[in-house]
Amino acid sequence: MVNREDLLKSLAEQNVTYELIEHVPVYTIEEMDALGLSRHGVIAKNLFLRDAKGKRHFLVILRGSRSVDMKALQPLLESSKLSFASEDRLKKYLNLERGSVTPFGLLNDAGHVVEVFIDKGLEGAPAVGFHPNENTATVFLPMAEVIRIIQEHGNPIKFIDL
Numbered sequence: 500m501v502n503r504e505d506l507l508k509s510l511a512e513q514n515v516t517y518e519l520i521e522h523v524p525v526y527t528i529e530e531m532d533a534l535g536l537s538r539h540g541v542i543a544k545n546l547f548l549r550d551a552k553g554k555r556h557f558l559v560i561l562r563g564s565r566s567v568d569m570k571a572l573q574p575l576l577e578s579s580k581l582s583f584a585s586e587d588r589l590k591k592y593l594n595l596e597r598g599s600v601t602p603f604g605l606l607n608d609a610g611h612v613v614e615v616f617i618d619k620g621l622e623g624a625p626a627v628g629f630h631p632n633e634n635t636a637t638v639f640l641p642m643a644e645v646i647r648i649i650q651e652h653g654n655p656i657k658f659i660d661l
Contacts, residue, residue, distance in 0.1 A: 500594045501606040503631045510640070517640040518626070524634050526598035528563040531628075531637070537563075540626025540639040545600040547589055547613075548572075551580040556592055558654075560602060561618035561661050575659045576616060594632075601630040602645055611653040617646070618661040 501509075510517055518539060525531050531542050542563035549556050557576055561567065569581050589595050592613055593604030605613060621627060624642040631638045649656055 501603070501632060503633050503636065506603050506606070506631050507638070510638075510644075515640055515644050517638050517644075519631070520628075520637045520639070522636060524598070526634065531563065536628055536637055539637075540628055541621065541624050542628045542637075543621065545602065545629070547584045547593065547595075547600050548576075548581045549584040549588060550578045551582070553588075556584060556588065556613045557581075557616060558593075558600070558602060558605065558613050559616045559618075560621065562620060565618070565620075565661060567661065572661075575661075576614070596634075599630050599632060599634040601632060602649055603629060603632050605649055605654050606652055607632075608652075608654060611655070613654055615649055615654050615656045616659050617656060619658045620661065622646075622658065 520536060520539060522534050528542060528544055536542055544561050544563045546559040548559060555578060573581055586597050592608055594607035595604040621642050626639040627642045627645065628637040628639045
């Protein structure tokens with residue numbers, strides 16, 4: 500399973516420019532805002548969702564400042580009723596703990612079953628902050644690199660207007 504050290508080593512090997520900020524454990528966007536992390540770039544909000552039957556799982560990535568109407572999100576994801584996936588599902592599919600949801604968890608999705616939806620408003624952002632598979636740090640890097648990493652891993656990506 501890919502952990503923080505594995506991820507940072509991989510980024511360095513791929514010559515990805517990034518900035519790592521260490522901090523106390525945070526579980527919400529509000530806690531990240533309180534640390535002043537937005538001065539380093541855009542803080543991303545990552546929602547790990549499932550459909551009503553639990554057959555499909557989604558990672559929705561958007562700006563931390565945005566709110567989401569789950570009912571409005573359903574047609575964009577071409578899904579039935581959406582809800583947040585349980586901690587058990589988060590562990591099973593992304594090998595992550597609550598408060599650590601990040602697209603880098605997709606590197607633990609060996610079956611490539613989690614569908615990724617990215618807000619078009621993040622495309623081209625020069626520095627977007629994500630947890631490096633744990634919530635005691637935030638890594639800022641270009642969104643184009645995050646998209647490349649997801650695509651190379653093999654999870655399906657769609658861009659949506661949120």
